[in-house]
């Protein structure tokens with residue numbers, strides 16, 4: 001992906017790590033190794049690998065922006081199952097570490113923690129865990145509303161632009177106030 005971008009456009013200025021999948025709302029006792037590995041591969045390891053791959057380019061230029069799409073599930077305990085929750089908490093930690101490590105190198109790394117957004121992510125659920133889902137659903141009563149993708153894209157644009165030049169190594173919740181409770 002990054003090689004193709006450089007080949008096509010000559011360089012790369014902004015990396016957005018957006019790809020992600022849901023788990024099946026499983027609590028710890030019901031996670032299979034296969035599901036844990038799958039969720040972490042797509043949600044977490046991918047973020048590390050694309051960041052690692054882009055860094056030599058950003059370091060050479062002493063300039064670059066990374067925007068990671070985490071989740072409200074990366075800040076709170078039960079917005080999904082244990083695997084998704086842990087995978088997004090890891091993205092938050094990785095974002096903070098990367099932001100701080102390269103803060104003097106002209107590179108910024110931030111994350112967005114979206115609340116519920118109208119997308120196709122439900123298609124990555126392969127079978128709901130009834131107990132986990134019943135626990136997860138309790139918090140939905142506090143959700144002010146479901147967002148639109150554009151409302152997350154606007155935050156990504158802000159984080160990718162010079163308007164956020166002093167914002168680094170942090171997470172911006174975009175969730176209509178869901179995590180504020």
Ligand SMILES: NC(=O)c1ccc[n+]([C@@H]2O[C@H](COP(=O)([O-])OP(=O)(O)OC[C@H]3O[C@@H](n4cnc5c(N)ncnc54)[C@H](O)[C@@H]3O)[C@@H](O)[C@H]2O)c1
Pocket residue numbers: 017018019020021022042069070071072073113114115116117118119120121122124
């Ligand atoms: N929709 C929500 O309510 C919500 C809430 C919080 C966070 N997020 C996060 O937002 C991000 C985007 O998800 P979305 O809601 O737009 O879902 P989506 O399913 O509409 O989009 C996810 C994208 O990731 C891609 N993807 C999945 N697995 C991949 C793989 N192995 N390799 C390459 N690409 C892969 C899919 O092709 C798809 O384009 C994810 O990281 C998700 O965890 C979504």
